[in-house]
Structure formats: C-alpha cells, structure tokens
Amino acid sequence: MFVLVEMVDTVRIPPWNFQRQLNEAIAEELNKKLANKVVYNVGLCICLYDITKLDDSYIFPGDGASHTIVHFRYVVFHPFLDEILLGKIKYCSQEGVHVTMGFFDDILIPPESLQQPAKFDEAEQVWLWEYETDEGAHDLYMDQGEDIRFRVTDEIFVDTSPTGPATADLPAQPPTVPPPAEEIVEKKEAPYTLIGTICDPGLGLLSWWNS
Amino acid sequence: MEVKNANAAMLSNYEVFKLLTDLKEQRKDSGKSKNSTGQQNLNTIMYETLKYLSKTPCSRQNPEIVKEFLTTMMPHKLTKAEKLQLLNHRPQTAVEIQLMVEESEERLSEEQIEELIHTVAAVLPGDPEQENAAPADAEMGEAVEQS
Numbered sequence: 001m002f003v004l005v006e007m008v009d010t011v012r013i014p015p016w017n018f019q020r021q022l023n024e025a026i027a028e029e030l031n032k033k034l035a036n037k038v039v040y041n042v043g044l045c046i047c048l049y050d051i052t053k054l055d056d057s058y059i060f061p062g063d064g065a066s067h068t069i070v071h072f073r074y075v076v077f078h079p080f081l082d083e084i085l086l087g088k089i090k091y092c093s094q095e096g097v098h099v100t101m102g103f104f105d106d107i108l109i110p111p112e113s114l115q116q117p118a119k120f121d122e123a124e125q126v127w128l129w130e131y132e133t134d135e136g137a138h139d140l141y142m143d144q145g146e147d148i149r150f151r152v153t154d155e156i157f158v159d160t161s162p163t164g165p166a167t168a169d170l171p172a173q174p175p176t177v178p179p180p181a182e183e184i185v186e187k188k189e190a191p192y193t194l195i196g197t198i199c200d201p202g203l204g205l206l207s208w209w210n211s
Numbered sequence: 212m213e214v215k216n217a218n219a220a221m222l223s224n225y226e227v228f229k230l231l232t233d234l235k236e237q238r239k240d241s242g243k244s245k246n247s248t249g250q251q252n253l254n255t256i257m258y259e260t261l262k263y264l265s266k267t268p269c270s271r272q273n274p275e276i277v278k279e280f281l282t283t284m285m286p287h288k289l290t291k292a293e294k295l296q297l298l299n300h301r302p303q304t305a306v307e308i309q310l311m312v313e314e315s316e317e318r319l320s321e322e323q324i325e326e327l328i329h330t331v332a333a334v335l336p337g338d339p340e341q342e343n344a345a346p347a348d349a350e351m352g353e354a355v356e357q358s
Contacts, residue, residue, distance in 0.1 A: 001299065002222040006215040028250070035253035042217050046227065046256055047234060073219060075227055077260075084296055084310050086267070103259035151310070202306035209306060 001085065004049055005042055005076045008069065009033075013057075015064040023051055026070055034074060038191040041157050043078025044104055077104055079152045079194065084203075089146050092127045094120060097142055099150060099196065106190040109150055113197035115140075115204055129204070140208060147206045150196035160191045221291065224269035224299045225277060231261050268301040271336040280334045287327060288318075301335045303328060 009030070017025045027048050034045040053071035060067065079085055087099040087107060097114065099107040111118060115129040121141075129140040142148070198204040235257060264270060277298065284294050289312060296311040305324050309315045315324070 001224060002227045003218050004220040004222055005217050006219045007212060008215055009212040031253045032249045035250075036256035037252065039212075039214070042214055044256075046260055047231065047253060049230065071215075075222060075230065078218075080221075080292060082313075083292070084300065086300070102263040103256055149310075200310065202304075202310045209304065 001077065001079050001083065002046065003043070003076050003078050004073050005039075005078075006052070006071070006073055008071050011068050011070050012065045013068065015066075018066070022057070022068070023054065026051060026054070026068065030070070030072060030074070038157075039076070040159055040161075040191070043076040044192060046075040046077055046103075049073040049075050081152055081154070083152050084149060085152060085196075086147065086149050086206075089142055089144055089148055091144055092120070092125055092142060097127055097148070097198075099148055104194075106193040107150070107196055108193060109196045109198055113153065113195075113199050114142075115198055129208075140205070142205060148198065149203050149206060150198050151200065151203060152194055153197045154195035156193040156195065158189050158191050158193075160189060221295055223277065223295055224264055224267055225272040227260065228264040228269050231257050231264070235261070267299065268335060268338065269299060271338075272298075276335060280331075283330050283334055287323070297327075297331055298335070301331055301337070303332060 011026045011029050013022070013025050013029065030048050035047055036045065038044050049072075051070060051072045055069040055071075057066040057068040059065070085101065087101045090098040090100040090105065092098070094111075096108050096110040098105075099109060101107070111120070111127070114127060115131075117130045119128055119130055119139075120126075121128055124141075126144075127142045129142070131138045131140050202209055280298055281294065284297070289297070293312050297308075300307065300311065302308050302311060305321075305328065308319075308324050308327055312319060319327070
C-alpha cells in the first residue's frame with residue numbers, strides 16, 4: 001500500500017530560517033511542498049521518511065536564501081497492482097461504486113467489475129448484487145459508508161500541471177515554485193485514480209463474507 | 212525535482228503508522244506557533260492516514276511481532292508482496308488467504324491454508340473488539356486503546 005520513493009530536489013531555505021537546524025528546516029520545506037500531493041506516475045505523497053544526503057548549500061546573487069540539493073526518501077501511497085485494499089463506499093453512481101480510504105478518495109469500481117449479476121437501483125442510487133441462492137435471488141445492497149474490500153486492477157495518472165504553449169509532458173517544475181493551489185480548484189479531474197474490482201470471492205462488502 | 216527510484220522499498224502499514232505517530236508527537240512537542248505555518252497539507256494527510264491506519268491490525272503490532280511473523284512465514288514460501296498483505300490485513304478466513312496469495316489453489320493445500328490462518332492469528336495481535344464476547348465491553352476496550 002505504501003512505498004518508499006527516493007527523490008532529489010533543490011530546497012530553498014529563506015534567511016529567517018537560518019537559525020534552525022538545516023535538516024529540520026529542509027524536512028519542513030519538503031513536507032510543505034509534497035505532503036498530500038500527487039506526483040505524476042509516483043503516487044500520493046504522505047510524509048518525509050528520511051534525508052539520505054545533503055550537498056553543499058549555495059547562495060545566489062540577489063537572493064538571500066540558501067539552496068541545497070537534497071537526496072531524500074518519501075513515504076508515498078501507491079498500491080501495487082492486484083493488491084487487496086480496504087475502503088468505505090463513498091457513493092454509487094452510473095459509473096460504478098466510488099470508494100474512499102479517508103486520506104485517498106479517487107477509487108472507482110466500474111459496473112463490469114462488480115459481483116455479477118449487478119444492478120443499479122435508480123430510485124435509491126445504489127448498486128446491488130443479485131445474489132442467487134436456492135431459495136431465489138437476494139438483493140445485496142452496496143450502501144454508502146459500508147466497509148468494502150477490493151482489488152486494485154489499474155491506476156490512472158493525469159498530468160494536471162499547467163500546460164504551457166508547448167506541451168511539455170514532463171512535470172519538471174522549477175523547485176522554487178510550489179505547485180499552485182488553485183490548480184485543484186480549476187480542474188475537477190483527479191490526478192491519480194485507482195480502478196478496482198470486487199468480482200472475486202471474498203471481495204465486496206465485509207458483511208457479505210462474515211457469515 | 213527528480214525521482215530517483217519510484218519504488219525503493221515497500222512499507223508495511225505498521226511502519227507508516229509508527230512514523231506518523233512519532234511525527235505527530237514530535238510536532239506537538241516542538242510547539243505549533245512557529246513551525247506549523249504552511250503545513251496544513253501535512254497535518255491533513257497525517258490525520259487522515261492515522262485515522263485509517265488506527266482501524267487496521269497494524270496499530271497493535273510492534274517490531275518484534277513483525278519480525279516473528281516474517282520468521283514464521285519462511286517455510287510457506289510466499290512472495291514479499293503476499294507476506295506484506297497478510298501482515299497488513301491479518302486474514303482470518305480461507306477466502307481472504309486465497310485473495311492475497313496468488314494461485315493459492317495450486318500452491319497451498321487446504322491444510323496449509325488452515326495452518327496459515329492459525330499462525331497469522333497466533334502471531335499477530337487481534338482486534339479486542341472481536342475477541343471480547345460482549346459487544347459493550349469491546350467498545351470500551353477499543354476506546355481505551357485509542358486514548
């Protein structure tokens with residue numbers, strides 16, 4: 001579910017933080033920049049794990065801040081394919097079942113990956129599994145807030161960084177510029193989406209398999 | 212920014228839980244006023260992730276338990292990813308094991324699955340809520356553990 005990612009970045013420490021321990025100030029800057037953000041093709045950043053190497057710091061003309069190249073490791077949420085995860089149903093829609101893990105929301109289980117036969121109840125806006133037994137079919141509803149176990153089948157990264165005149169596809173943002181916050185507001189598209197399935201025995205609502 | 216290695220290592224839920232709990236303590240001690248400006252993102256993700264992880268079996272694990280678990284798993288010849296999932300989920304039924312272990316039908320016999328469930332339950336501490344008979348007591352137990 002979580003992985004360690006090795007990264008290198010140039011960190012700018014403003015002069016008013018010079019009285020602090022360098023690695024402390026750097027840790028804070030890195031967390032300020034990365035925590036709770038999605039890095040393209042890497043995953044959702046959680047927090048700094050450790051700093052492995054600090055290069056010499058430089059001061060450039062016209063800027064009182066110090067610039068340090070930092071090698072560090074970051075904790076990132078990036079489940080591997082076929083990993084089993086536990087979440088809660090956020091809501092159901094025509095597109096499928098939307099699942100949340102609290103810290104990560106963009107999980108979709110498309111209709112074809114639900115336990116079959118599945119049906120969408122238009123009136124209640126909820127998916128249900130028409131589970132067949134000897135005594136006839138049971139409708140198992142997938143209500144909001146229920147715990148659900150699913151398997152990760154795919155991941156979709158969308159580059160939501162602002163596109164310039166030329167479509168530079170690498171997210172090579174200058175390290176001194178933090179990713180703009182309005183980016184998230186402007187675009188609704190999620191930068192990182194997980195596609196799940198519950199079409200296997202043992203997957204789906206936990207209550208289905210308890211008894 | 213440059214990503215050197217997007218998958219340097221896999222972390223178990225327990226490791227992340229421990230890291231975040233320590234970080235939270237550390238930040239509490241160092242005082243909020245001066246250092247926490249612009250750290251809302253960190254605070255949000257820390258709170259949400261801890262909230263999620265504290266409900267999983269990892270909140271009751273410690274380094275010794277994890278080590279013991281890995282040693283007892285050696286004869287089962289499971290892959291790293293499979294062991295990680297067993298550790299994170301603490302499966303209690305055969306159907307869960309079959310989900311987490313690839314091609315479990317061919318690789319594991321029914322006895323082996325039973326044995327696996329047994330070891331997992333014995334080595335990894337379970338949820339007090341499920342182990343207490345009375346539901347009222349269970350809620351108390353959980354509340355005490357969280358505080």
